[in-house]
Structure formats: C-alpha cells, structure tokens
Amino acid sequence: MAYSAEERRLLAMSDDAYMDDEQRAFFRCRLHDERETIEARLREVRESIAHHERGGDELDQAAGEEEMRLALRQADRESRLLRNIAAALRRLDDGEYGYCEETGQPIGLARLMFRPTARLCVEAKQHQEQREHHYHKRRGEAR
DSSP, X not given: OOOOHHHHHHHXXXXXXXXXXXXXXXXXXXXXXHHHXXXXXXXXXXXXXXXXXXXXXXXXXXXXXXXXXXXXXXXXXXXXXXXXXXXXXXXXXXXXXXXXXTTOSBOOHHHHHHOTTOOSOHHHHHHHHHXXXXXXXXXXXXX
16 A cells, blocks of 8 residues: 555554544544545435436346446445435544544554455454454355
8 A cells, every 4th residue: 555645654653643633633523634535425325226227128127227236236335325424523622533443452553454444453353363263164055
C-alpha cells in the first residue's frame, strides 16, 4: 500500500502519540470522507433501482433482473459500511477508537489506515476468523 505524505508522517510518530488529537482528527476526516463517498454511491444505486425498466424480451428481462440483484447487494454492503463508519465515529467521540474491542491493545495506525472501521487488532481478528472457520467446518460435518 502506498502511503500519502501525511500518512507516512503519522506512521513515523512515536508510540506515545498513539491516538493523540492529530491522529484522531486524521481518522475523523478519513471516516467523514469515506461516509460521503459511500452515501453518493448509495444515491446512485437507489436512483438506478428506481429507474429500472422492465421491458424487452426474456433475455433482456433476465439481464435486468441480474443487474437489479447486483445493485441490491451493493446497496446492502454500502449500508452495512455506513453503520460501521457511524460506529467508528462514535468510538472516536468516546475515546475508544483505535483500541481492540477484545484485548484493549492498540489496533495500529497501519491497520486503521487500511481499514478505518477496524474494531479488532490483527491477532484478535485472526482468532475470530479461526473460530468462524472452525464453526462453519463443524456445521458442514454435522449435515
């Protein structure tokens, strides 16, 4: 991942500066920008759905239905991401942003720059994914 000059400067800060005013302001701005981008995409998707026409032959209708299904899936993903952004902004307000919800340890600037809505540090996320994989594997064996 290529970092901007501002990101490189933040990454070079001492560990003592973790989630200081400057870093929190950076992530607040990043989250607001991401929210605006997603809201714009959601408006486009909703507009596309609203103007969807049902006409033509069966092949055209099938293609239109597939486009509609994909648009609905995208809208669902975007809506979930908006909720995650709102939760991250609340954590910023509460002073909990940047710290793992499971361990309380810092998530780390590099991870937050990659995924500003992250709630878990890398180790806790890996552990969660292992539990989910184990759960799905056991459910598959039970069938």
